[in-house]
Amino acid sequence: MNKLVLDTQKRRVNRQYTQNDHTLIQQGGYISPIPSLWEDILIGVVLQKPILLKGPSGSGKTKLAQSISAYFQQPMQSINCSVDLDAESMLGFKTIIAKEGNTHIEFVEGPVVQAMKNGHILYIDEINMAKPETLPILHSVLDHRRMLTNPFTGEVIHAHEDFTVIAAINEGYVGTSPMNEALKNRFVTFSIPYLTGDQLEKVMTALYPSSTPQMVETFLHIHEDLKKQVLNGLLSEEAASVRSLLDALALAEHMPLERAITYAIAEKLEDKIERDLVMELVVTWVK
Ligand SMILES: Nc1ncnc2c1ncn2[C@@H]1O[C@H](COP(=O)(O)OP(=O)(O)OP(=O)(O)O)[C@@H](O)[C@H]1O
Structure with missing residues (x-):
């Protein structure tokens, strides 16, 4: 190496x-x-x-x-x-x-x-x-x-x-x-691309050590879905922003995940169709 x-x-x-x-x-x-x-x-x-x-x-x-x-x-x-x-x-x-x-x-x-x-x-x-x-x-x-x-x-x-x-x-x-x-x-x-996978997990657990492994895993899945839709051209690039994802994780330690994602990711998007798409993706990961 x-x-x-x-x-x-x-x-x-x-x-x-x-x-x-x-x-x-x-x-x-x-x-x-x-x-x-x-x-x-x-x-x-x-x-x-x-x-x-x-x-x-x-x-x-x-x-x-x-x-x-x-x-x-x-x-x-x-x-x-x-x-x-x-x-x-x-x-x-x-x-x-x-x-x-x-x-x-x-x-x-x-x-x-x-x-x-x-x-x-x-x-x-x-x-x-x-x-x-x-x-x-x-x-x-x-x-x-x-x-x-x-x-x-x-x-x-x-x-x-x-x-x-x-x-x-x-x-x-x-x-x-x-x-x-x-x-x-x-x-x-x-x-400089956005982090993904294991490396993103490292940042998340380093910054928010009190987040449960399940919560971190759910956020990683949501991030993967958001990135796919960015690549498909259905979401703007900032929907996959690592900063926004980390903000959402911080909020999710104190409130339900959907609300955390709404405030930290969805509400920043200009287009209502994009905001709705983010929330549709999130719902599939909420038990
Ligand atoms: N590769 C990475 N390694 C460690 N932390 C990261 C990484 N990518 C993003 N982050 C985290 O995401 C947040 C935003 O990062 P940063 O402010 O450096 O982004 P930026 O590209 O300078 O954004 P902007 O263009 O909006 O100024 C920070 O909390 C940072 O720790």
Whole structure:
């Protein structure tokens, strides 16, 4: 079996053949749906490639970024993109400081500048929610130059060797726009699917240890049914969201299962036909 060996000090990568790659997969709480996915992403990080995580809402992209941060013991700075994101919220802003009767102007460093200087992870969530004209400022940060001329101070910043960029997108969601080619081209891209089967069971029992095995099994069956209907095109992808399923499991510890699924899964769907279909599927699993 393939085991990744990372020299995190010297940021070197090696692949060896041993028996226990799962120790890596578990680190930081993210469970990899495909064994090689976690390792391949770590290789990308060590090779200083900007990483783009592409997957539906609740598929574990943020958890994965947090797990990479835990694995490399590197703090993470985050940017949540929206149409209001501007250069100041990424790079920082000037402010007036009054001290002992004197005033002076100081630059408060934003997440990009801090992460570049200190070798942190920069997590850019929902990168396709930002206005396309906002992000080109990061092009030189994201390619081989790994540098930035701060337009507010004129400072030229060369990224620390451990500086890592991880971005996430939910493609095709309301409010998103396709990423422009020049930006997309700077990333290596990984599809992050929803967890299923044994791995999903591990997450459920780890987060909700007081759930009975029968309850967990029922939720796994319901999730399988929901996924089938997503594949058949009868339900939208978020019906199979792991986040929603976990929310439903948390509620089901305190209320009947149908109500838990209604609040955590069905009510989030826009279409009444989809909501009814979810509840029809659930009824077949309620004794
Ligand atoms: N592969 C996984 N391993 C561990 N936990 C997971 C995994 N997939 C989903 N989860 C759990 O599901 C929940 C949602 O995960 P997370 O917030 O990382 O999703 P996301 O893809 O970032 O969603 P969004 O795009 O909506 O921000 C968390 O509680 C997380 O622990």
